[in-house]
Structure formats: C-alpha cells, structure tokens
Amino acid sequence: MDPFRVAVIGCGAISGNHFHALEKLKSARLTAVCDIDPEKLKNAAEAQHAKAYDDWRELLADPEIDAVHICTPHCLHRDMAVAALSAGKHVLCEKPMGLNAAEAEAMAEAAAKAEAQLTVCFQNRYNAASRRMKELISSGSLGGFTGGSAFVVWNRTDTAQKYYRADGWRGKWASEGGSALINQAIHTLDLARWLTGDLSVVSGAMLAHRLGDTIETEDTCDLLMQDKAGHRMLFYCTNCGGSNLPVQLHLNFEKGELHLNGSILTIRTAGSTEVEDHSSEVLVGKDYWGSGHGPLIEDFYRRLAMGQPPAITAEDALRTMRLMDEAYQAHATERRRL
Numbered sequence: 651m652d653p654f655r656v657a658v659i660g661c662g663a664i665s666g667n668h669f670h671a672l673e674k675l676k677s678a679r680l681t682a683v684c685d686i687d688p689e690k691l692k693n694a695a696e697a698q699h700a701k702a703y704d705d706w707r708e709l710l711a712d713p714e715i716d717a718v719h720i721c722t723p724h725c726l727h728r729d730m731a732v733a734a735l736s737a738g739k740h741v742l743c744e745k746p747m748g749l750n751a752a753e754a755e756a757m758a759e760a761a762a763k764a765e766a767q768l769t770v771c772f773q774n775r776y777n778a779a780s781r782r783m784k785e786l787i788s789s790g791s792l793g794g795f796t797g798g799s800a801f802v803v804w805n806r807t808d809t810a811q812k813y814y815r816a817d818g819w820r821g822k823w824a825s826e827g828g829s830a831l832i833n834q835a836i837h838t839l840d841l842a843r844w845l846t847g848d849l850s851v852v853s854g855a856m857l858a859h860r861l862g863d864t865i866e867t868e869d870t871c872d873l874l875m876q877d878k879a880g881h882r883m884l885f886y887c888t889n890c891g892g893s894n895l896p897v898q899l900h901l902n903f904e905k906g907e908l909h910l911n912g913s914i915l916t917i918r919t920a921g922s923t924e925v926e927d928h929s930s931e932v933l934v935g936k937d938y939w940g941s942g943h944g945p946l947i948e949d950f951y952r953r954l955a956m957g958q959p960p961a962i963t964a965e966d967a968l969r970t971m972r973l974m975d976e977a978y979q980a981h982a983t984e985r986r987r988l
C-alpha cells in the first residue's frame with residue numbers, strides 16, 4: 651500500500667515531534683507543511699523537503715494530501731478539522747480537541763459523517779507506564795477503583811514573558827480557552843478519566859495566582875471529581891511551580907494501588923510492592939512532552955491502513971473535553987486573582 655501523504659499545519663514548537671515521528675514511518679510520508687509565519691514555513695519546508703502552503707484552505711484543496719496534522723493554536727482546531735474532514739482528509743489534531751466541549755462536539759459530528767477519521771493527540775496514553783496501568787486495571791486483578799489524586803506542578807512563571815507574550819495566543823480565553831488545565835494538565839485529566847472510567851466534577855476553582863498580570867486565564871486549578879459510584883479524585887494543577895515536576899497520579903483500588911511518579915510506577919497489592927521504571931529516552935521536544943508522539947502517530951496510520959478507527963476516537967476525546975468543560979463552566983464564578 652502507498653504511504654499516506656501527510657501535511658502538518660502549524661510549524662511551531664510541537665511540529666518537530668510530528669516531523670520526527672513521520673520520518674520514521676513507512677506507512678506515512680510528509681508531503682506538505684503550512685504556516686502563516688513566512689520564516690517558520692520556509693524553514694520547515696526546506697528542512698522537511700515538503701511543499702509549502704501559507705493558506706490552510708488551499709492546502710485542503712490539494713488532492714495529493716490524504717491526512718493533516720493540526721498543530722496550530724487551540725482556537726483554530728475546530729474549523730481546520732471540520733473543513734479537513736469534509737474535504738475527505740484524515741485528521742490528527744493536537745490536544746486539546748478544541749477550545750471547549752461545544753467545539754469538540756462539532757468536530758465529533760463532522761468525523762461521524764465523514765469517510766475520513768479523526769484522532770486527538772493524547773500521546774501520554776502511549777507511555778509504557780500508562781499502558782501498564784491500563785492493562786493491570788483492565789485485568790480486574792486490582793478490583794474496582796476506590797479513589798485517587800493527581801498533581802501537575804509545572805513552571806511557566808520563569809518564562810512567562812516569553813511563553814505567554816511571544817506567541818500572542820496563549821493566556822487568552824478566546825484563543826487558548828484557558829491555560830493550566832486545557833493546555834498543560836489536560837493530558838493528566840485524560841489519563842485519569844481513561845484509567846478510572848467517566849468522572850464528573852463535584853467542586854473546584856480556577857485561579858490566577860502569580861501570572862494574573864500576564865494572562866487572563868487560570869494558572870492554577872483544583873478540582874474534586876467523582877465517578878458514577880461516588881469514588882473521589884482530587885486533581886491539582888498549576889503553572890506556578892518552582893520547576894516542571896514529574897506528574898503524579900495515584901489510584902486506589904479494592905485490592906491494591908498504583909502510584910505513578912513521572913515514569914516510575916509503583917504497584918502495591920497485598921504483600922507485594924513492585925517498582926517499575928518505564929523511562930524512555932526523549933529524542934525530540936521538551937522532556938515533559940514525553941515520547942508518546944511516535945507510537946501514537948505510528949498506531950494512527952497502522953490502523954488507517956487496516957481500515958480501522960483510531961485508538962483514540964473523536965467520541966472518546968470528546969468525553970475528556972466534556973469533563974474539562976465542567977471544570978471551567980461550573981466554576982467560572984470562582985475564577986479570581988490572588
């Protein structure tokens with residue numbers, strides 16, 4: 651079978667992870683890139699030996715493109731994905747799916763109507779430790795989920811002027827849709843939901859602590875969530891940590907517990923404690939983005955070649971967006987600066 655001909659739209663920070671993953675694949679080949687920034691476009695097109703487009707709508711009219719990777723600011727995901735699907739192109743959209751659940755619903759509806767497939771880049775599901783946790787939970791050996799906690803303590807204060815001001819779209823409700831939760835901690839929110847089943851938000855707060863003068867969105871968020879049986883999970887994320895700490899996810903079950911600290915997984919059951927190191931070398935991008943882009947992109951094209959839906963379907967990703975929306979909408983009144 652001929653490789654899928656792929657275009658990357660948005661040649662900014664994350665695009666390197668997509669280029670690197672595509673270079674390694676036989677099932678897909680990068681053929682075009684798109685950006686409105688002339689310098690980024692030129693650099694990417696030259697380095698990747700790809701056709702250059704400065705208009706994504708023109709790119710979508712190219713019949714020699716089978717799939718697009720959307721690596722642009724959040725506010726552009728919905729329109730680009732819906733148009734790409736209706737043009738018959740497969741879509742691999744960077745997280746978050748859109749600015750909010752309503753946008754994600756429009757994308758899921760477009761995917762349901764299209765011949766083409768849509769997936770969302772929740773690459774942390776492909777981490778070896780995440781897969782191990784999923785396997786242990788699915789086997790039933792730990793019993794049912796009884797409660798847990800998650801902590802995402804990262805730092806965007808030291809680089810705030812550069813990070814939030816340079817690119818313009820970050821830190822604004824209209825273009826980023828939030829900050830600490832929708833951009834940084836959404837991976838952990840997705841993992842928590844994927845591993846424990848559907849959660850809903852009981853209470854929480856969106857706060858602007860130290861970045862309140864730089865951004866209009868939240869730099870810190872705390873949530874109390876619960877599953878359908880009422881088992882609770884505490885979730886805390888902040889962009890005001892002293893550094894980018896390893897993400898911590900702790901899950902209790904009837905017959906044991908799982909504790910993830912970065913890539914180190916501790917599995918406790920009656921009479922046994924096992925510590926597994928699932929670290930893998932991060933070859934491209936920032937270390938806290940992990941190394942999951944490669945396996946996720948490879949799996950997407952492997953399944954497409956076999957005529958199968960992606961592992962992370964639009965409907966699945968939409969459930970994480972709905973949970974995220976509950977946190978933003980239900981607690982809008984609690985947004986405040988300290």
Ligand SMILES: NC(=O)c1ccc[n+]([C@@H]2O[C@H](COP(=O)([O-])OP(=O)(O)OC[C@H]3O[C@@H](n4cnc5c(N)ncnc54)[C@H](O)[C@@H]3O)[C@@H](O)[C@H]2O)c1
Binds near residue numbers: 665686744
């Ligand atoms: N999966 C992950 O772990 C991960 C990590 C980082 C970023 N991301 C996501 O990737 C996306 C991009 O983030 P980033 O950090 O690379 O941002 P960025 O600002 O570095 O890059 C965005 C690029 O999109 C381009 N762009 C803007 N408008 C465009 C348009 N109309 N047409 C074509 N190109 C356009 C910009 O010029 C820029 O080059 C976001 O959704 C972000 O949340 C995901």
